[in-house]
Amino acid sequence: MTISYNWLCDYLPVKPAPEELSVILTAVGLEVESLERFESVKGSLEGLVIGEVLSVEKHPNADKLRLTKVNIGNGEPLSIVCGAPNVAAGQKVVVAPIGATIYPSSGEPLTMKKAKIRGEESYGMICAEDEIGLGDSHDGILVLDASLQPGLTARELFQPAEDWVFEIGLTPNHMDAMSHMGVARDICAWLNNHEHTQIYQVRRPGIHAASPAAQPRETGVEVKNTEACPRYCGQTVTGIKVGPSPSWMQHRLQAIGVRPINNIVDITNYVLHETGQPLHAFDAAEIKGGKVIIQNLPAGTPFTTLDGKERKLDAGDLMICDGENNPLCIAGVFGGIQSGVKETTTEIFLESAFFSATGIRKSSVRHGLRTDAAVRFEKGADISMAPFALERAVALMGELAHGAPASGVTDTYPSPAPQNSVALSYQYINTLSGHQYAPDKVKNILCSLGFTIQSEDEAQLRVAVPYHKTDISIPADIVEEVMRIDGLDNIPIPPLVNMAPSPQEQPDKERVKEKIADYLAANGFSEIFTNSITNSQYYTHLEQEGLVKMINNLSAELDVMRPSMLETGLERIAYNLNRRNEDLLFFEFGKTYIREGAGKYTETEHLSLYLTGQKRPESWMFKAAPVDFYYLKGYVQNILQRLALPSPQMTAVSTHGLQPAFEISVNGAVIAVLGAVDNQQLKTFDIKQAVWYADFYWATILQQLQTKEAFYEEIPKFPAVRRDLALVLDRQVSFAAVEAAARTVKTSLLQHINLFDVFESEKLGAGKKSYAISFTFQDKQKTLTDQETDALMNKLVKAFETQLQAEIRK
Numbered sequence: 001m002t003i004s005y006n007w008l009c010d011y012l013p014v015k016p017a018p019e020e021l022s023v024i025l026t027a028v029g030l031e032v033e034s035l036e037r038f039e040s041v042k043g044s045l046e047g048l049v050i051g052e053v054l055s056v057e058k059h060p061n062a063d064k065l066r067l068t069k070v071n072i073g074n075g076e077p078l079s080i081v082c083g084a085p086n087v088a089a090g091q092k093v094v095v096a097p098i099g100a101t102i103y104p105s106s107g108e109p110l111t112m113k114k115a116k117i118r119g120e121e122s123y124g125m126i127c128a129e130d131e132i133g134l135g136d137s138h139d140g141i142l143v144l145d146a147s148l149q150p151g152l153t154a155r156e157l158f159q160p161a162e163d164w165v166f167e168i169g170l171t172p173n174h175m176d177a178m179s180h181m182g183v184a185r186d187i188c189a190w191l192n193n194h195e196h197t198q199i200y201q202v203r204r205p206g207i208h209a210a211s212p213a214a215q216p217r218e219t220g221v222e223v224k225n226t227e228a229c230p231r232y233c234g235q236t237v238t239g240i241k242v243g244p245s246p247s248w249m250q251h252r253l254q255a256i257g258v259r260p261i262n263n264i265v266d267i268t269n270y271v272l273h274e275t276g277q278p279l280h281a282f283d284a285a286e287i288k289g290g291k292v293i294i295q296n297l298p299a300g301t302p303f304t305t306l307d308g309k310e311r312k313l314d315a316g317d318l319m320i321c322d323g324e325n326n327p328l329c330i331a332g333v334f335g336g337i338q339s340g341v342k343e344t345t346t347e348i349f350l351e352s353a354f355f356s357a358t359g360i361r362k363s364s365v366r367h368g369l370r371t372d373a374a375v376r377f378e379k380g381a382d383i384s385m386a387p388f389a390l391e392r393a394v395a396l397m398g399e400l401a402h403g404a405p406a407s408g409v410t411d412t413y414p415s416p417a418p419q420n421s422v423a424l425s426y427q428y429i430n431t432l433s434g435h436q437y438a439p440d441k442v443k444n445i446l447c448s449l450g451f452t453i454q455s456e457d458e459a460q461l462r463v464a465v466p467y468h469k470t471d472i473s474i475p476a477d478i479v480e481e482v483m484r485i486d487g488l489d490n491i492p493i494p495p496l497v498n499m500a501p502s503p504q505e506q507p508d509k510e511r512v513k514e515k516i517a518d519y520l521a522a523n524g525f526s527e528i529f530t531n532s533i534t535n536s537q538y539y540t541h542l543e544q545e546g547l548v549k550m551i552n553n554l555s556a557e558l559d560v561m562r563p564s565m566l567e568t569g570l571e572r573i574a575y576n577l578n579r580r581n582e583d584l585l586f587f588e589f590g591k592t593y594i595r596e597g598a599g600k601y602t603e604t605e606h607l608s609l610y611l612t613g614q615k616r617p618e619s620w621m622f623k624a625a626p627v628d629f630y631y632l633k634g635y636v637q638n639i640l641q642r643l644a645l646p647s648p649q650m651t652a653v654s655t656h657g658l659q660p661a662f663e664i665s666v667n668g669a670v671i672a673v674l675g676a677v678d679n680q681q682l683k684t685f686d687i688k689q690a691v692w693y694a695d696f697y698w699a700t701i702l703q704q705l706q707t708k709e710a711f712y713e714e715i716p717k718f719p720a721v722r723r724d725l726a727l728v729l730d731r732q733v734s735f736a737a738v739e740a741a742a743r744t745v746k747t748s749l750l751q752h753i754n755l756f757d758v759f760e761s762e763k764l765g766a767g768k769k770s771y772a773i774s775f776t777f778q779d780k781q782k783t784l785t786d787q788e789t790d791a792l793m794n795k796l797v798k799a800f801e802t803q804l805q806a807e808i809r810k
Helices: 005-009 018-027 154-158 180-194 247-255 263-275 357-367 372-379 383-400 426-433 439-448 475-486 509-522 566-577 629-642 679-684 698-704 735-743 786-804
Strands: 002-004 031-039 049-058 066-071 078-082 092-097 115-117 120-122 124-126 162-169 220-223 231-238 279-283 291-296 302-304 310-312 318-322 327-330 348-354 410-412 421-425 452-456 460-464 584-597 600-612 614-616 649-655 658-666 669-677 691-697 721-730 750-759 768-777
Touching: 002 005, 002 180, 002 247, 005 018, 005 162, 005 180, 005 247, 018 031, 018 162, 018 180, 049 154, 066 124, 078 092, 078 120, 078 124, 162 247, 180 263, 180 439, 180 475, 220 231, 220 410, 231 383, 247 263, 263 279, 263 372, 263 383, 279 327, 279 383, 291 348, 318 357, 348 383, 357 372, 421 426, 421 475, 426 439, 426 475, 439 452, 439 460, 439 475, 509 584, 509 629, 509 698, 566 584, 566 600, 566 679, 566 691, 600 629, 600 698, 629 658, 629 669, 629 691, 649 669, 649 735, 669 698, 691 698, 721 786, 735 750, 735 768, 735 786, 768 786
Parallel strands: 220 291
Antiparallel strands: 002 162, 031 162, 049 066, 049 092, 066 078, 092 124, 115 120, 231 348, 231 410, 279 348, 291 318, 302 310, 318 327, 421 460, 452 460, 584 600, 600 691, 649 658, 658 669, 669 691, 721 768, 750 768
């Protein structure tokens, strides 16, 4: 929320300094995130003066330059070299003397220095309009009124607007502060509580009613949907002359980031930011049938909005229509191009209404129209402000656009909204806040904010909630208002704070995640965060009913929640490769989403690794080594080892997007899949180098973790024993099968199994190969004897011969 200091001060009985207001605003919960200076002309023409050109002579060394003498009302005339074709003696001009800084409409600022131009000295510059930020013209120097006196400052002559702009971090419950008058109300409440010299009240702007039009022009109003539109005010204004709004209004709108358009539109925007009440002006000539109808139209009805786009209406969109049911405006959201104010408009119908927050929110999001009006309605506008805002805008149109009211105010308000009433005790206030508030202080704060005391006694009070406080409904809300106006800094901090420790869930999921992230980051991986919303075209191989589709997708490409982590990661790899960043190690913690039926969805946590490029850069010592399966497998195994998962098993599988692919399981549960991204997937993302991918099912992994973390393990005191074995097997037998067979020998002494050589030769026999495998045994209680080790080896040999039909090479 952006607030203008000068504009805000119009409604304050006193004028605190901008820095003081920043402290007050932050104290009452309207945190000032920034305070910046606004200048309608950059630099505010500081240092520039009005001068008189006394003489003009041709430059001896340049055809297009002139030597001028300029009187700036201070000492000797200045010698200035000027290249403008329209410079002439007797002119009054803007001069930038030495030391002054000019701020062009485009380009960088320039500070004047003594210069020598083609051999002639120049002590300043005669300025064109665009050179000092007053416009865009560069046809020649700016020639001023001949009656001006030399020495007058340009700042005094042009009077550029200066202001301070507060950027307020507005919380959702403070819609009452989404206007200058609303912010002023909180400031006055703070002053009443902290400055006891007088009663401070918001100064409402004076309204000078315009003279009525000679010819009446009534526009009827019919509200068919009173639930979506509880109150509708309107008035017809004729004699309008559309043109630019005055500079003071333009400057105030520009200060808060609103672009001036014309006097009618600017007035509606001005009143919106002044009071918080949205308005809409219709070209009355476009209202057929002499009335407006507030209703819902059939779904699919076409409607062209002010931005020129045709939109298909939803049955839930509340529309402002004319007497012939032609749509004019999406109520509270955006106007139509046909009924908008044009340069030729001479009569308007001005709307000031209250619309249901829920309906406005849905229509705004549905059509992607996040307007200032929609934002205010969806947060809950002040229903009591509609007539005042209308009256204020009509008065301004009479003053600034020659408008005359041609009808009375139509106020359709069939069921006046009751004020909320909240009762609370002083004891409750003091208990919840932790501070002892005097009853008089509580009542002073609440009355300053617009609350009305309905009843009270020594112990409690009942208050009527003002319409601008739509978030107030329970006693705790009242306590919050008292605390923020009195100041949260006034709440005493007790000397002793008691707290009950809560049991820590084991394993600590966040600690586990941080442990793995630290490991990966320490090994050169970069963490990425990709969008969970992605393109459904990546998943044509899946059943479309299983995809979680977006109802209000922001673009055609982002229309589903991702069912897989692979594709969004490949997008990031392609992005980096296109920028010559070719050696990549990425990891990401993320979620995937699957639809399992009507109203049933599954959300799954993942850890994904993406590897591509070279694992070792080329140097004089080593050749470049590309990332391969074993490089990926090493990181996967190290992660599982750090997680202390028991006996992971790896099996070859077939899965979409990976070729080859392997699954890793623990205790029968699949915890990860890894492999090479297949060529079809790489082609989809225009990736021309190999990519290796591992996907950990993080939720499943957490279920397999030990409930109690082992912080350390004592180093064994007794030595390990290694034995080697050479097995002749069928060529189709994998090492994983050898490991599985070895694990069938039930012993805790077998610590490691390592394959250190594979040999294939016809000498072994047709279709045969040899595995050279080492086995490491260790007993933590004693030193193993040869007899014990031989017995274990005999059991292993028997398992290999029985299960794998292996032969032992002698």
